[in-house]
Amino acid sequence: MYRLFTHCFECSFPLPELAACGCGKPVFEVRTRDLEGFDPSGFELAFEWRDEHDRQVCRCERRDGEYLFVFPHHAAFHIAKGSIITCMQDADGTEVMMRHLLLNQVIPRYLASRGHFLLHASALTLQSGRSVAIIGRSGHGKSTLAAAFHGRGASIISDDCIQISLANGQIQAHGGLHGVRLLPDMKQALFTQDSPFARYSPWSEKQQLLLHDETNGPSDQHCQLDALYLLNDPHIEPAEHVELRELPATQAVVALMHCAFNLDPGDAAAREANLAHASDVINTGLPVLELSFPRQLERLPELLTVIEQQMES
Numbered sequence: 001m002y003r004l005f006t007h008c009f010e011c012s013f014p015l016p017e018l019a020a021c022g023c024g025k026p027v028f029e030v031r032t033r034d035l036e037g038f039d040p041s042g043f044e045l046a047f048e049w050r051d052e053h054d055r056q057v058c059r060c061e062r063r064d065g066e067y068l069f070v071f072p073h074h075a076a077f078h079i080a081k082g083s084i085i086t087c088m089q090d091a092d093g094t095e096v097m098m099r100h101l102l103l104n105q106v107i108p109r110y111l112a113s114r115g116h117f118l119l120h121a122s123a124l125t126l127q128s129g130r131s132v133a134i135i136g137r138s139g140h141g142k143s144t145l146a147a148a149f150h151g152r153g154a155s156i157i158s159d160d161c162i163q164i165s166l167a168n169g170q171i172q173a174h175g176g177l178h179g180v181r182l183l184p185d186m187k188q189a190l191f192t193q194d195s196p197f198a199r200y201s202p203w204s205e206k207q208q209l210l211l212h213d214e215t216n217g218p219s220d221q222h223c224q225l226d227a228l229y230l231l232n233d234p235h236i237e238p239a240e241h242v243e244l245r246e247l248p249a250t251q252a253v254v255a256l257m258h259c260a261f262n263l264d265p266g267d268a269a270a271r272e273a274n275l276a277h278a279s280d281v282i283n284t285g286l287p288v289l290e291l292s293f294p295r296q297l298e299r300l301p302e303l304l305t306v307i308e309q310q311m312e313s
Helices: 095-113 142-151 184-190 249-258 268-283 297-312
Strands: 002-004 007-011 028-032 044-050 056-063 066-071 075-079 084-089 117-125 131-135 155-158 161-167 170-175 179-182 207-210 222-224 227-231 243-246 288-292
Touching (some): 084 095, 095 161, 095 268, 117 170, 117 222, 117 268, 142 155, 142 179, 142 184, 155 170, 184 207, 227 297, 249 268, 249 288
Parallel strands (some): 131 227, 227 288
Antiparallel strands (some): 002 007, 056 066, 066 075, 117 131, 161 170, 243 288
Protein backbone atom coordinates (compact mmCIF):
# COMPACT_ATOMS: atom_id res chain seq x y z
CA MET A 1 0.00 0.00 0.00
CA TYR A 2 1.28 3.48 -0.90
CA ARG A 3 0.44 7.11 -0.12
CA LEU A 4 0.09 9.94 -2.66
CA PHE A 5 -1.06 13.40 -1.59
CA THR A 6 -3.41 12.59 1.33
CA HIS A 7 -4.59 9.22 0.02
CA CYS A 8 -3.52 5.64 0.67
CA PHE A 9 -4.04 3.15 -2.14
CA GLU A 10 -3.20 -0.43 -2.98
CA CYS A 11 -1.10 -1.29 -6.01
CA SER A 12 -0.44 -4.76 -7.42
CA PHE A 13 3.06 -3.80 -8.64
CA PRO A 14 5.96 -1.93 -6.98
CA LEU A 15 6.10 1.88 -7.03
CA PRO A 16 9.69 2.73 -6.04
CA GLU A 17 8.95 6.45 -6.43
CA LEU A 18 6.72 6.34 -3.33
CA ALA A 19 7.14 5.25 0.27
CA ALA A 20 4.94 2.49 1.62
CA CYS A 21 1.85 3.48 3.61
CA GLY A 22 1.66 1.32 6.69
CA CYS A 23 -1.70 2.52 7.97
CA GLY A 24 -4.97 3.91 6.74
CA LYS A 25 -7.74 2.48 4.61
CA PRO A 26 -7.03 2.39 0.87
CA VAL A 27 -9.37 4.67 -1.07
CA PHE A 28 -8.66 3.12 -4.46
CA GLU A 29 -6.83 0.21 -6.06
CA VAL A 30 -4.35 0.07 -8.92
CA ARG A 31 -3.96 -3.10 -10.97
CA THR A 32 -2.19 -4.16 -14.13
CA ARG A 33 -3.30 -6.35 -17.01
CA ASP A 34 -2.42 -7.23 -20.60
CA LEU A 35 -3.41 -4.50 -23.05
CA GLU A 36 -4.14 -7.00 -25.81
CA GLY A 37 -6.81 -8.66 -23.68
CA PHE A 38 -8.75 -5.45 -23.03
CA ASP A 39 -12.00 -4.86 -24.95
CA PRO A 40 -12.30 -1.15 -25.93
CA SER A 41 -15.63 -1.53 -27.72
CA GLY A 42 -18.24 1.08 -26.84
CA PHE A 43 -15.77 3.79 -25.84
CA GLU A 44 -16.14 7.15 -27.60
CA LEU A 45 -13.59 9.95 -27.83
CA ALA A 46 -14.10 12.59 -25.13
CA PHE A 47 -11.03 14.78 -25.75
CA GLU A 48 -7.39 14.59 -26.80
CA TRP A 49 -4.12 16.45 -26.29
CA ARG A 50 -1.68 17.18 -29.12
CA ASP A 51 1.83 18.56 -29.04
CA GLU A 52 3.28 21.48 -31.00
CA HIS A 53 3.82 19.15 -33.97
CA ASP A 54 0.15 18.07 -33.92
CA ARG A 55 1.04 14.60 -32.67
CA GLN A 56 -1.46 12.98 -30.34
CA VAL A 57 0.03 12.79 -26.85
CA CYS A 58 -3.04 11.44 -25.12
CA ARG A 59 -6.69 10.75 -25.80
CA CYS A 60 -9.49 10.18 -23.33
CA GLU A 61 -12.39 7.91 -24.25
CA ARG A 62 -15.65 7.58 -22.33
CA ARG A 63 -18.15 4.71 -21.97
CA ASP A 64 -21.12 4.86 -19.60
CA GLY A 65 -19.26 6.49 -16.72
CA GLU A 66 -15.96 4.68 -17.36
CA TYR A 67 -12.85 6.29 -18.83
CA LEU A 68 -9.94 5.05 -20.92
CA PHE A 69 -6.80 7.19 -21.10
CA VAL A 70 -4.52 6.17 -23.96
CA PHE A 71 -0.94 7.43 -24.29
CA PRO A 72 0.09 6.10 -27.73
CA HIS A 73 3.11 3.77 -27.70
CA HIS A 74 3.32 3.93 -23.90
CA ALA A 75 0.33 2.77 -21.87
CA ALA A 76 -3.44 2.87 -21.42
CA PHE A 77 -5.35 3.31 -18.16
CA HIS A 78 -8.91 2.15 -17.53
CA ILE A 79 -10.78 3.99 -14.76
CA ALA A 80 -13.82 1.92 -13.80
CA LYS A 81 -16.99 3.18 -12.12
CA GLY A 82 -15.78 1.94 -8.78
CA SER A 83 -12.39 2.66 -7.23
CA ILE A 84 -10.14 0.63 -9.53
CA ILE A 85 -7.52 1.94 -11.98
CA THR A 86 -6.16 -0.66 -14.40
CA CYS A 87 -2.77 -0.03 -16.03
CA MET A 88 -1.93 -1.60 -19.38
CA GLN A 89 1.59 -1.19 -20.71
CA ASP A 90 2.01 -0.89 -24.47
CA ALA A 91 4.32 -3.34 -26.22
CA ASP A 92 6.63 -0.40 -27.05
CA GLY A 93 6.33 1.17 -23.60
CA THR A 94 8.35 0.84 -20.41
CA GLU A 95 7.40 0.26 -16.80
CA VAL A 96 9.09 3.54 -15.80
CA MET A 97 6.95 5.52 -18.24
CA MET A 98 3.78 3.71 -17.17
CA ARG A 99 4.47 4.59 -13.54
CA HIS A 100 5.24 8.20 -14.48
CA LEU A 101 1.92 8.57 -16.31
CA LEU A 102 0.01 6.87 -13.51
CA LEU A 103 1.44 9.05 -10.73
CA ASN A 104 1.57 12.40 -12.54
CA GLN A 105 -1.43 12.29 -14.86
CA VAL A 106 -3.95 9.56 -14.14
CA ILE A 107 -4.19 9.49 -10.34
CA PRO A 108 -4.45 13.32 -10.02
CA ARG A 109 -7.30 13.31 -12.56
CA TYR A 110 -8.98 10.41 -10.83
CA LEU A 111 -8.80 12.19 -7.45
CA ALA A 112 -10.19 15.38 -9.04
CA SER A 113 -13.19 13.35 -10.23
CA ARG A 114 -13.78 12.33 -6.60
CA GLY A 115 -14.18 15.93 -5.46
CA HIS A 116 -10.60 16.81 -4.50
CA PHE A 117 -8.91 20.01 -5.66
CA LEU A 118 -5.61 19.42 -7.43
CA LEU A 119 -3.53 22.08 -9.17
CA HIS A 120 -0.78 21.88 -11.76
CA ALA A 121 1.66 23.77 -9.53
CA SER A 122 4.93 23.79 -7.64
CA ALA A 123 5.02 24.37 -3.88
CA LEU A 124 7.91 25.00 -1.53
CA THR A 125 8.79 26.27 1.93
CA LEU A 126 11.41 29.05 1.92
CA GLN A 127 14.23 29.33 4.46
CA SER A 128 12.17 31.99 6.25
CA GLY A 129 9.48 29.39 6.95
CA ARG A 130 7.00 30.97 4.55
CA SER A 131 5.44 28.66 1.97
CA VAL A 132 4.35 29.52 -1.55
CA ALA A 133 2.78 27.81 -4.54
CA ILE A 134 3.68 28.65 -8.13
CA ILE A 135 1.16 28.07 -10.91
CA GLY A 136 1.36 28.53 -14.66
CA ARG A 137 1.29 26.63 -17.90
CA SER A 138 3.91 24.02 -18.79
CA GLY A 139 7.18 25.63 -19.81
CA HIS A 140 6.60 28.90 -17.94
CA GLY A 141 9.23 28.15 -15.27
CA LYS A 142 7.57 26.48 -12.26
CA SER A 143 10.14 23.71 -11.91
CA THR A 144 13.04 26.07 -12.58
CA LEU A 145 11.94 28.37 -9.75
CA ALA A 146 11.36 25.45 -7.37
CA ALA A 147 14.82 24.03 -8.14
CA ALA A 148 16.50 27.44 -7.81
CA PHE A 149 14.88 28.05 -4.42
CA HIS A 150 15.91 24.52 -3.40
CA GLY A 151 19.50 25.54 -4.09
CA ARG A 152 19.05 28.42 -1.62
CA GLY A 153 17.84 26.13 1.15
CA ALA A 154 14.11 25.91 0.44
CA SER A 155 12.26 22.61 0.83
CA ILE A 156 10.37 21.44 -2.24
CA ILE A 157 6.88 20.14 -1.47
CA SER A 158 6.14 19.28 -5.10
CA ASP A 159 7.30 20.64 -8.45
CA ASP A 160 4.33 19.72 -10.64
CA CYS A 161 1.10 18.88 -8.82
CA ILE A 162 -0.37 19.69 -5.41
CA GLN A 163 -3.61 18.89 -3.65
CA ILE A 164 -5.26 21.83 -1.90
CA SER A 165 -7.29 21.53 1.28
CA LEU A 166 -8.76 24.01 3.77
CA ALA A 167 -8.33 23.64 7.53
CA ASN A 168 -9.48 26.31 9.99
CA GLY A 169 -9.41 28.98 7.31
CA GLN A 170 -5.86 28.08 6.24
CA ILE A 171 -4.76 26.67 2.88
CA GLN A 172 -2.81 23.42 3.01
CA ALA A 173 -0.78 22.21 0.01
CA HIS A 174 -0.03 18.49 -0.12
CA GLY A 175 2.71 17.25 -2.43
CA GLY A 176 2.48 14.34 -4.82
CA LEU A 177 5.56 12.75 -6.34
CA HIS A 178 8.45 14.32 -4.43
CA GLY A 179 11.07 15.47 -6.90
CA VAL A 180 11.96 17.99 -9.57
CA ARG A 181 12.06 17.80 -13.37
CA LEU A 182 14.31 20.03 -15.45
CA LEU A 183 15.61 20.49 -18.96
CA PRO A 184 19.32 19.65 -19.35
CA ASP A 185 20.50 23.28 -19.42
CA MET A 186 18.64 24.13 -16.20
CA LYS A 187 19.82 20.93 -14.54
CA GLN A 188 23.42 21.82 -15.39
CA ALA A 189 22.99 25.38 -14.12
CA LEU A 190 21.23 24.55 -10.85
CA PHE A 191 22.63 21.17 -9.74
CA THR A 192 26.00 19.49 -9.53
CA GLN A 193 27.10 17.06 -12.20
CA ASP A 194 26.76 14.06 -9.85
CA SER A 195 23.11 14.75 -8.94
CA PRO A 196 21.19 11.55 -9.75
CA PHE A 197 18.87 12.83 -12.47
CA ALA A 198 17.34 10.27 -14.84
CA ARG A 199 15.46 10.50 -18.13
CA TYR A 200 11.87 9.36 -17.62
CA SER A 201 10.01 10.27 -20.82
CA PRO A 202 10.92 9.54 -24.45
CA TRP A 203 8.91 12.55 -25.65
CA SER A 204 10.57 15.10 -23.34
CA GLU A 205 14.18 16.15 -22.82
CA LYS A 206 13.44 16.78 -19.15
CA GLN A 207 15.18 14.68 -16.53
CA GLN A 208 13.87 13.85 -13.07
CA LEU A 209 15.47 13.92 -9.64
CA LEU A 210 13.54 12.16 -6.87
CA LEU A 211 14.08 13.76 -3.45
CA HIS A 212 14.03 10.87 -0.99
CA ASP A 213 16.31 12.45 1.58
CA GLU A 214 14.24 15.31 2.98
CA THR A 215 12.73 15.47 6.45
CA ASN A 216 9.34 13.83 5.98
CA GLY A 217 10.21 11.35 3.23
CA PRO A 218 8.88 11.28 -0.31
CA SER A 219 5.17 10.86 0.34
CA ASP A 220 4.29 13.06 3.31
CA GLN A 221 5.15 16.55 2.09
CA HIS A 222 2.78 19.38 2.99
CA CYS A 223 2.77 23.03 4.03
CA GLN A 224 0.46 25.89 4.91
CA LEU A 225 0.45 28.35 2.01
CA ASP A 226 1.16 32.03 2.60
CA ALA A 227 0.91 33.19 -1.03
CA LEU A 228 0.36 31.95 -4.55
CA TYR A 229 2.26 33.21 -7.62
CA LEU A 230 0.93 33.06 -11.17
CA LEU A 231 3.69 33.06 -13.80
CA ASN A 232 3.00 35.23 -16.83
CA ASP A 233 3.22 33.81 -20.36
CA PRO A 234 6.66 34.87 -21.65
CA HIS A 235 5.54 34.39 -25.26
CA ILE A 236 2.61 36.79 -24.94
CA GLU A 237 4.00 39.22 -22.33
CA PRO A 238 7.82 39.23 -22.37
CA ALA A 239 9.18 41.12 -19.36
CA GLU A 240 12.33 43.21 -18.97
CA HIS A 241 12.01 43.58 -15.19
CA VAL A 242 10.66 41.59 -12.25
CA GLU A 243 7.13 42.78 -11.57
CA LEU A 244 4.49 41.69 -9.05
CA ARG A 245 0.80 42.51 -9.30
CA GLU A 246 -1.87 41.27 -6.90
CA LEU A 247 -4.78 39.83 -8.86
CA PRO A 248 -8.38 40.83 -8.19
CA ALA A 249 -10.47 38.00 -6.74
CA THR A 250 -12.24 37.18 -10.01
CA GLN A 251 -9.00 36.91 -11.98
CA ALA A 252 -7.46 34.81 -9.21
CA VAL A 253 -10.34 32.33 -9.34
CA VAL A 254 -10.01 32.06 -13.11
CA ALA A 255 -6.25 31.43 -12.78
CA LEU A 256 -6.87 28.58 -10.34
CA MET A 257 -9.54 27.09 -12.61
CA HIS A 258 -7.12 27.07 -15.57
CA CYS A 259 -4.56 25.13 -13.52
CA ALA A 260 -6.96 22.63 -11.94
CA PHE A 261 -6.87 18.96 -12.88
CA ASN A 262 -9.97 17.39 -14.47
CA LEU A 263 -10.78 13.84 -15.39
CA ASP A 264 -13.30 15.00 -17.97
CA PRO A 265 -13.34 18.70 -19.00
CA GLY A 266 -16.85 18.16 -20.35
CA ASP A 267 -18.21 17.21 -16.92
CA ALA A 268 -20.25 20.23 -15.79
CA ALA A 269 -20.51 18.99 -12.19
CA ALA A 270 -16.72 18.66 -11.97
CA ARG A 271 -16.25 22.18 -13.32
CA GLU A 272 -18.68 23.53 -10.74
CA ALA A 273 -16.82 21.67 -7.98
CA ASN A 274 -13.49 23.18 -9.06
CA LEU A 275 -15.10 26.63 -9.22
CA ALA A 276 -16.36 26.21 -5.66
CA HIS A 277 -12.92 25.04 -4.48
CA ALA A 278 -11.16 27.94 -6.19
CA SER A 279 -13.62 30.45 -4.72
CA ASP A 280 -13.14 28.99 -1.23
CA VAL A 281 -9.36 29.38 -1.57
CA ILE A 282 -9.59 33.03 -2.64
CA ASN A 283 -12.17 33.80 0.04
CA THR A 284 -9.61 32.93 2.73
CA GLY A 285 -7.68 36.03 1.68
CA LEU A 286 -4.70 34.10 0.32
CA PRO A 287 -2.69 36.61 -1.78
CA VAL A 288 -2.48 35.67 -5.46
CA LEU A 289 0.18 37.64 -7.32
CA GLU A 290 0.93 37.70 -11.01
CA LEU A 291 4.69 37.39 -11.50
CA SER A 292 6.37 38.76 -14.63
CA PHE A 293 10.12 38.36 -15.05
CA PRO A 294 12.78 38.10 -17.75
CA ARG A 295 13.55 34.50 -18.74
CA GLN A 296 17.31 34.94 -18.41
CA LEU A 297 19.36 32.62 -16.25
CA GLU A 298 21.65 35.41 -15.01
CA ARG A 299 18.56 37.31 -13.73
CA LEU A 300 17.31 34.35 -11.69
CA PRO A 301 18.98 35.40 -8.38
CA GLU A 302 17.30 38.81 -8.68
CA LEU A 303 13.91 37.13 -9.07
CA LEU A 304 14.42 34.86 -6.06
CA THR A 305 15.46 37.81 -3.91
CA VAL A 306 12.35 39.80 -4.87
CA ILE A 307 10.08 36.92 -3.87
CA GLU A 308 11.96 36.30 -0.61
CA GLN A 309 11.79 39.97 0.35
CA GLN A 310 8.14 40.19 -0.61
CA MET A 311 7.32 37.18 1.59
CA GLU A 312 9.32 38.52 4.52
CA SER A 313 7.43 41.80 4.38
